[in-house]
Amino acid sequence: MKIPNSTTCLACGSARLESFYQVSQIPVHSGVLVKSRAEALAFPRGDLELAFCSMCGFIQNRLFAPERLDYSVGYQETQGFSPTFTGWAKRLIQQLIERYGVQEQTVLEIGCGKGEFLAELCQAGKNRGIGIDPGLALEHPSHSGQIQWIGGVYEDHTERTREAQTVLCRHTLEHIAPVGAFIGRIRAAIPPQALLFLEVPDTCRILEEKAFWDIYYEHCSYFTQGSLGRLLRAQGFKVLENRRDYGDQYVLAFARADQANQAFPEENDLEGLNRLVRAFKAAAPAAIQDWRNRLEAWHQAGKRVVLWAASSKSVAFLTSLAxxxxxxxxxxxxxxxxxxxLPGSGHPVVGPDDLEQAPPDVVLVMNSIYTEEIRRDLARRGLQPELVPLR
Ligand SMILES: [Zn+2]
Known part of the structure; x- marks a missing residue:
């Protein structure tokens, strides 16, 4: 999909965009790891300038150039190794089955990654699956059963939507720039009674916590409950449920193709969001400088500082701080x-078993939801470094 114009909102079409945050020359991919330090340092880069739409609350990187990204490259994005994350997926699957009757259906997942979630939903609910992801062009998951894997982008396979009773799109919409057109395509193809489930990071939390490490090139689109609800209704969906979950880190929306309904009270966030954007604009430079100072002080004191997780957050943290x-x-x-x-900064990635060789003094926990899980893991290894969750 071509981006028509970076001066209009790609969710609602309004021209009332206001830029509020810039980072230059950051790696275009942050969820991918590379095999050598030289390759990491030479990784392709791009610029980011976040703009806020005062009409619908949607936030987009107006300098985003989608042709720079290649999602068919080998991705290691699975979070299936963490008990916290696996527990979350299980709860969500249970909800889809019990509350929305996703049982003995055909389920289409747009951007299914390596397919763990779809496979588990199909198994637990006796569903048939269709998984679409550009990464699947490289290798097909080993999950057997009633799932068809399609390597490619959704735009080339929209006709498959007509077979689905449930359409899932988890942690994918934030990678799509023309979000209005994208949701419109789903709407044009989705059967009348089918369920659409969307899951995206919550931008209110990012702004509130000045979490600059949650802003990176791959994420060109940033939503709140309000902007996601407005987008769905504008494209002809009835929103059944719209809430935050996973420690308020994600926005979850359940919708059906139907006449748009009234916004829920928590979706009326435009005024508050406007304030948050202004506060972020004023405070982000100081938050970045503060982290540089803390790292410099630990370094001067001879402390070994490490990051827990080689994730997109880690790449964004290191490259935003330079x-x-x-x-x-x-x-x-x-x-x-x-x-x-790690692309951009070139930091090596080790496994927990390697920690004893170079024990850390300070562990920066990139996602605070894992803090206790990490503390237990370190204690089992006889290590008691200072744990600093990023807030
Ligand atoms: Zn807008």
């Missing part, structure tokens, strides 16, 4: 990430 030897490495429990390097 730090290097102040951080030693990133740890990740996903064994496929070990031995790789």
């Amino acid at each position: 730090v290097s030897e102040e951080v030693a490495y990133a740890v990740d429990i996903n064994p496929y990430k070990r031995g790789h390097y």
Whole structure:
């Protein structure tokens, strides 16, 4: 899909955009790891300038160039190794089955990644699945059963939507720039009574917490409950449920193709969002400088500082701060990430078993929801570094 114009809102079409945050020359991918430090340092880069639409609340990177990204490259994005994340997926599957009757249906997942969630939903609810993801062009998941895997982008396979009683789109819409046109395509193809489930990061939390590490090039689109609800209604959906979950980190919307309904009270967030954007604009530079100072102080004191998780957040944290030897490495429990390097900053990725060789003094926990899980893991290894959750 071509981006028509970066001066209008790609959710509602309004020209009332206001830029409020810039980062230059950040890696175009942050969810992918590379095999050498040289490759990591030479990784393709792009610029980011976030703009807020005062009509619908949608936030977009107006400098985003989708042709720079290639989602068919080998991705290691699975979070299936964390008990916290696996528990979350199980709860969500139970809800889809019990509250929305996703049982013995055909379920289409747009951007299914490696397909773990779809496979589990199909197994638990005796559903048939259709999984679409550009990454599937490279390798097909080993989950057997009633699932058809399609390697490619949804735009080339929209006709498959007509077979579905449930359409899932989890952590994908934030990677799509023309979100209005994208939801419009789903609407044009989705059967009348089918369920659409969307899950995206919540931008209110990012703004409130000045969480600049949650802003990166791959994420060109940023939603709140309000802007997601407005987008769905504008494209001809009735919103059945719209809430925050996973420690308020995600927005979850359940909708059906139907006449648009009244907004829920918590979706009326335009005024508050306007204030949050202004507060973020004023405070983000100081928040970034504060982190640089803290890392510099630890470095001067001879402390070994490491990041827990080799994730998009870690890449964004390091490249937004433009730090290097102040951080030693990133740890990740996903064994496929070990031995790789973070794009942009070039930090090595180690596994938890490697920690004893170079024990950390300070562990920056990139996602605070995992803090207790990490504390237990370190304690089992006889390590008691200072744990600093990023807030
Ligand atoms: Zn808008």
